[in-house]
Amino acid sequence: MGKIAVLTNDLQGDVVYLTPERTAVIADAQPHYTAFLDEMRRRGHTVYHLQLINLPDDPNANRKADGTLPLQRGTEGAEILPAFLADGDVVVEKNKDSGFYETEMHDLLQAAGVDTVVVTGLQTQICVQTTAADAFFRGYNVWVPSDCVVSDNPADRDRSLTWLSGYCATVADSSEILETLDTKGELPRRVVKTLP
Amino acid sequence: MASSVTDPDEVVLDHGSGAKLSHELVSLIVDTLGDVYIGEMEDSAMLSIPAGRIAMTTDSFVVDPPFFGNGDIGKIAVCGTVNDLAVVGARPLYLTLGMILETGLPISRLLQVVTSIREMALEAGVQIVCGDTKVVRKGEVDQIYLNTAGIGVFERAPLRMRDVRPGDRVILSGSIGNHTVHLLSIREGLGFEQRVLSDCAPLNGLLDELLASTGEGAVHSVRDVTRGGLAAVLHEYAQASGLTIRVDQDRLPIQFETVMATDMLGINAIHAANEGCLCLFVAPEAEQEVLAALRSHRYGREAVAIGEVTADAEPVVLMRDGDGRDSVIEELQGSELPRLC
Numbered sequence: 051m052g053k054i055a056v057l058t059n060d061l062q063g064d065v066v067y068l069t070p071e072r073t074a075v076i077a078d079a080q081p082h083y084t085a086f087l088d089e090m091r092r093r094g095h096t097v098y099h100l101q102l103i104n105l106p107d108d109p110n111a112n113r114k115a116d117g118t119l120p121l122q123r124g125t126e127g128a129e130i131l132p133a134f135l136a137d138g139d140v141v142v143e144k145n146k147d148s149g150f151y152e153t154e155m156h157d158l159l160q161a162a163g164v165d166t167v168v169v170t171g172l173q174t175q176i177c178v179q180t181t182a183a184d185a186f187f188r189g190y191n192v193w194v195p196s197d198c199v200v201s202d203n204p205a206d207r208d209r210s211l212t213w214l215s216g217y218c219a220t221v222a223d224s225s226e227i228l229e230t231l232d233t234k235g236e237l238p239r240r241v242v243k244t245l246p
Numbered sequence: 247m248a249s250s251v252t253d254p255d256e257v258v259l260d261h262g263s264g265a266k267l268s269h270e271l272v273s274l275i276v277d278t279l280g281d282v283y284i285g286e287m288e289d290s291a292m293l294s295i296p297a298g299r300i301a302m303t304t305d306s307f308v309v310d311p312p313f314f315g316n317g318d319i320g321k322i323a324v325c326g327t328v329n330d331l332a333v334v335g336a337r338p339l340y341l342t343l344g345m346i347l348e349t350g351l352p353i354s355r356l357l358q359v360v361t362s363i364r365e366m367a368l369e370a371g372v373q374i375v376c377g378d379t380k381v382v383r384k385g386e387v388d389q390i391y392l393n394t395a396g397i398g399v400f401e402r403a404p405l406r407m408r409d410v411r412p413g414d415r416v417i418l419s420g421s422i423g424n425h426t427v428h429l430l431s432i433r434e435g436l437g438f439e440q441r442v443l444s445d446c447a448p449l450n451g452l453l454d455e456l457l458a459s460t461g462e463g464a465v466h467s468v469r470d471v472t473r474g475g476l477a478a479v480l481h482e483y484a485q486a487s488g489l490t491i492r493v494d495q496d497r498l499p500i501q502f503e504t505v506m507a508t509d510m511l512g513i514n515a516i517h518a519a520n521e522g523c524l525c526l527f528v529a530p531e532a533e534q535e536v537l538a539a540l541r542s543h544r545y546g547r548e549a550v551a552i553g554e555v556t557a558d559a560e561p562v563v564l565m566r567d568g569d570g571r572d573s574v575i576e577e578l579q580g581s582e583l584p585r586l587c
Contacts, residue, residue, distance in 0.1 A: 109388070147435045147437075148435045151435030151439075180437045180510075183436070183437045183506065183510070218506070
């Protein structure tokens with residue numbers, strides 16, 4: 051049986067504090083989100099933080115209203131927020147939406163013997179969704195705790211969770227995930243038919 | 247001071263000046279094209295063309311990104327031009343090649359494009375007869391833009407939209423949507439780019455074999471499904487014929503991962519651009535013969551009949567769902583997905 055890893059997406063100041071709506075939804079989620087991360091760590095599952103870094107020559111990177119590029123390597127706004135970080139966590143740089151796109155993520159997970167990923171963070175309909183899909187394509191068993199993913203717009207989050215559940219992931223509340231681990235000792239892989 | 251085209255190893259403004267560096271760059275391009283290039287470095291190409299009717303087309307290429315998982319802008323340029331000639335029934339012969347290069351483009355990247363052009367030209371059996379190279383300042387183009395013109399000859403009757411008839415079957419030579427999903431995935435790093443590849447391919451060989459092996463009059467008209475996607479092609483034919491065209495939703499060939507991606511992105515695969523897919527209108531009695539011929543070629547293995555031209559004299563496109571309900575496919579006013587070719 052492979053190991054389980056928890057992946058977070060974009061828990062960085064430049065992302066979280068971009069809009070008041072986003073700051074508010076993260077604040078709402080933070081107590082149970084950090085509690086879930088702590089409990090997973092306690093059970094021996096490593097937390098990998100995907101850190102979005104914009105490359106200066108990326109024409110598709112989102113710029114601020116004044117034209118400057120946020121999320122630059124080494125800046126405070128690009129750091130993982132301390133409230134979500136703990137000893138033993140691993141920070142992995144990414145430069146695009148998916149945490150697997152030209153990153154070390156897959157190699158790190160393979161080296162660690164991971165076959166199941168629990169994908170969390172923000173925004174649900176962008177980085178969480180693409181990271182989960184990419185993980186699925188690479189053969190991982192993908193779970194998404196519905197209360198540990200956020201979006202500015204709740205409708206975007208709900209639509210994304212429906213998509214994830216329909217195509218490639220098991221979507222469940224974080225407490226259900228912990229209960230499943232308690233009762234079954236694993237997170238069962240759902241059967242997904244990929245060919246018509 | 248620079249002493250050769252690869253020193254500096256990136257494109258500079260002097261590469262487009264018409265002076266020594268220009269000549270060296272052109273020589274490098276010509277050397278890389280090898281025997282695919284038959285120009286004589288005169289101001290015009292002088293060509294021998296068989297007597298009779300010719301086909302001529304032109305296209306510009308600004309694809310973003312210009313380098314993608316299984317191809318690049320050079321591959322798209324040759325395939326796009328060749329396919330435009332082939333679908334009207336012509337045999338592609340000659341291509342021109344215009345390049346607009348951004349200062350700072352690595353020479354190695356330029357040669358990668360030229361190598362793709364050579365490989366695709368060899369596969370399609372066409373030759374590059376003349377070209378032009380211009381260099382602009384940083385930011386004035388995105389790495390490299392191309393322009394082509396193509397000339398073909400007719401060795402059989404031309405294929406025209408006006409030859410479509412009520413009852414014609416509508417056939418696709420392959421899956422739709424993959425080229426668009428591949429490029430969008432690379433632009434944003436969406437995770438689909440390794441599972442969904444561009445379908446870019448030269449289809450003149452496929453069409454040549456098809457038309458040679460099927461009876462005269464079996465294939466009435468052909469169009470390559472590029473910008474605007476299948477929906478745009480069907481609307482063009484509906485307008486040209488004045489007839490209703492109906493396709494079956496369940497028969498549309500769309501790869502599972504492409505369904506996932508288009509659903510995620512909120513786009514419909516029937517509006518997505520392709521670079522290696524044909525839409526054919528064939529006589530009903532020839533449907534199976536055409537499908538068999540297409541499926542025997544590597545670029546037509548997934549060929550499938552998706553619908554028909556009805557006798558209803560109203561120029562609309564209908565999609566029939568699994569429950570037999572028809573809905574109108576509206577023609578898009580514009581595209582939210584620029585620079586796919």
